[in-house]
Amino acid sequence: MPDAGARSLGEMFLAVAQRFPDRPCVWAAGQTLTYADLRDRAAAVGRSILRACSAADDIAATPIAVFAYRTAAAYAAVMGTLLAGSLYSPLNPRYPAERNRAILDASGASVMLVDSRCAAEASRVLGMIGRRLTVILLDGAELEPGLESRHDIRRADEPDGAARVAPCRGGAHGAYVLFTSGSTGAPKGVLVTHRNVLAYVSAIVRLFRPGCEDRFCHLADLTFDISVHDMFACWAAGACLYVVPEKDIPAPAAFVRAHGLTFWFSVPSAISFMDKFRSLPSGALPSLRCSLFCGEALFEDQAAIWHRAAPESAIYNLYGPTEATVAITVHPWSPAGAHPRPAVVPMGRPFPGQHVVLVDDRLVPVAPGDIGEVCLGGSQVAAGYWNEPARTEERFVRLEAPAADRWYRTGDLARWDERDGFVFHGRIDQQVKIRGFRVELEEVETVLRNTLNTEIAVALGWPEDANGAALGITAFAAAAIDEAAAITACRRALPDYMVPVRILQLDTVPLNQNGKIDRLALKTMLREGLCGKNKC
Numbered sequence: 001m002p003d004a005g006a007r008s009l010g011e012m013f014l015a016v017a018q019r020f021p022d023r024p025c026v027w028a029a030g031q032t033l034t035y036a037d038l039r040d041r042a043a044a045v046g047r048s049i050l051r052a053c054s055a056a057d058d059i060a061a062t063p064i065a066v067f068a069y070r071t072a073a074a075y076a077a078v079m080g081t082l083l084a085g086s087l088y089s090p091l092n093p094r095y096p097a098e099r100n101r102a103i104l105d106a107s108g109a110s111v112m113l114v115d116s117r118c119a120a121e122a123s124r125v126l127g128m129i130g131r132r133l134t135v136i137l138l139d140g141a142e143l144e145p146g147l148e149s150r151h152d153i154r155r156a157d158e159p160d161g162a163a164r165v166a167p168c169r170g171g172a173h174g175a176y177v178l179f180t181s182g183s184t185g186a187p188k189g190v191l192v193t194h195r196n197v198l199a200y201v202s203a204i205v206r207l208f209r210p211g212c213e214d215r216f217c218h219l220a221d222l223t224f225d226i227s228v229h230d231m232f233a234c235w236a237a238g239a240c241l242y243v244v245p246e247k248d249i250p251a252p253a254a255f256v257r258a259h260g261l262t263f264w265f266s267v268p269s270a271i272s273f274m275d276k277f278r279s280l281p282s283g284a285l286p287s288l289r290c291s292l293f294c295g296e297a298l299f300e301d302q303a304a305i306w307h308r309a310a311p312e313s314a315i316y317n318l319y320g321p322t323e324a325t326v327a328i329t330v331h332p333w334s335p336a337g338a339h340p341r342p343a344v345v346p347m348g349r350p351f352p353g354q355h356v357v358l359v360d361d362r363l364v365p366v367a368p369g370d371i372g373e374v375c376l377g378g379s380q381v382a383a384g385y386w387n388e389p390a391r392t393e394e395r396f397v398r399l400e401a402p403a404a405d406r407w408y409r410t411g412d413l414a415r416w417d418e419r420d421g422f423v424f425h426g427r428i429d430q431q432v433k434i435r436g437f438r439v440e441l442e443e444v445e446t447v448l449r450n451t452l453n454t455e456i457a458v459a460l461g462w463p464e465d466a467n468g469a470a471l472g473i474t475a476f477a478a479a480a481i482d483e484a485a486a487i488t489a490c491r492r493a494l495p496d497y498m499v500p501v502r503i504l505q506l507d508t509v510p511l512n513q514n515g516k517i518d519r520l521a522l523k524t525m526l527r528e529g530l531c532g533k534n535k536c
Helices: 009-019 035-052 072-083 097-107 116-128 194-208 226-236 253-259 269-276 300-309 389-395 441-452 483-491 519-528
Strands: 024-028 031-034 064-067 088-090 111-114 134-137 152-155 174-180 188-193 215-218 240-243 263-266 290-293 314-319 329-333 354-359 372-378 407-417 421-427 432-434 437-439 457-461 473-477 502-505
Touching: 009 035, 009 072, 009 194, 009 226, 024 035, 024 072, 031 035, 031 072, 035 072, 035 111, 035 134, 035 152, 064 072, 064 097, 064 116, 072 088, 072 111, 097 116, 097 174, 097 188, 111 116, 116 134, 174 194, 188 194, 194 226, 215 226, 215 253, 226 240, 226 263, 269 300, 290 300, 300 314, 329 421, 354 407, 437 441, 441 457, 441 473, 441 483, 457 519, 483 502
Parallel strands: 024 240, 064 088, 064 111, 088 174, 111 134, 134 152, 215 240, 215 263, 263 290, 290 314, 473 502
Antiparallel strands: 024 031, 174 188, 314 329, 354 372, 372 407, 407 421, 432 437, 457 473
């Protein structure tokens, strides 16, 4: 359980490091850091940040950009930012440089932390930025020559054993800003506070009882909020975080066995990928004792495959968007209570102290058993969208429901079931999940319209797996296209999971009776192979 007196993630970590200074804290790229090691490295990063921000009125008002990837330095950067009283906003070397630039500009960050793994990509992004940044280099990172004339480049302090940096800000102050796909054609930032994360971590520790002997499997990138669970739930328990090497991410079963990992958290599609690689035979994951899945629908057949591979592990389906701090409901899965396949595993019931209500299109709670939009309330609900008050007001609302003063409208549909709690029933909009990542199809369509110079571009979640979950994006355009060139252009603007696998040309786009593009008709055409000038 997090220290009851901790007001911030930094204070929580320092308290655990004081209790377990010599216990392993992070394993990354073959290097193990103890809690004392990470504390001292983070403190050095924090002091470097404070010196870089000495002229700022309030260091907590602007995120620190963290451009670091799966290295010990990456976790020192995150914790150092929090110890300095600021909030972090991660970038990702697997994203196109243009997207990282857009996120950096939207965050307003004036300080960037860069590790050696990300130095080359950071150099490309810094070359695109029209304002001067302070860049703090970690673990011997080197940028491309010439950038020093445009940016203030300095090296982080070396650890000196001084753990304290400054009073840690907590409570309603921001802990991080994560940028997700946006329906307006640009990524949007979700502002999550220390209070939100501490509430989440307390629930996780209470429900799943991780201890200091546990070993957490860390698959997620820092730009995916499952990483928040991995880091802070692990460190709250005094456990060790094992960062899966990039080469092992598609099929990490051997890594899990080699290190005797006990806690797992991933998107459900990881099960399908691992099964495709034939890495989940019976008993393949004997060390796991707790397996959590979140980020997209978990299907009964996936849960059964995982149970076969990890027979000693309890299995839980979690539900929650980034705006509700990782996850907010839970359903324990067991073979005895499984539903007929290919049913979706229920969302379950809310964490202690958190609330779920289902509403109709007038935001009035629906009758028990009816399908309604999922609205979430409680201490895990985020502060809103970064520098977007209008969008925040649209999605974070007040309802005629007494459990909470403020509710987040998810856009998900569900119904209440007395046995299983809340049961997922799809979306009210065009958002899809690809490998657990939120994809607003409007953002893909905006890029396509600009790339193809056409007014009509439609993106769909297609192809689908046997359960009907989207495996990728297929797009249509009412314009003459060079498909290969268009896909290449999309790769320069979108993360790989948002890049269309196909772009098909249609002379006529089907419309429904309201005169809108008929997406169901387009999916039928895909299923039946009737895709005009391009073969499906």
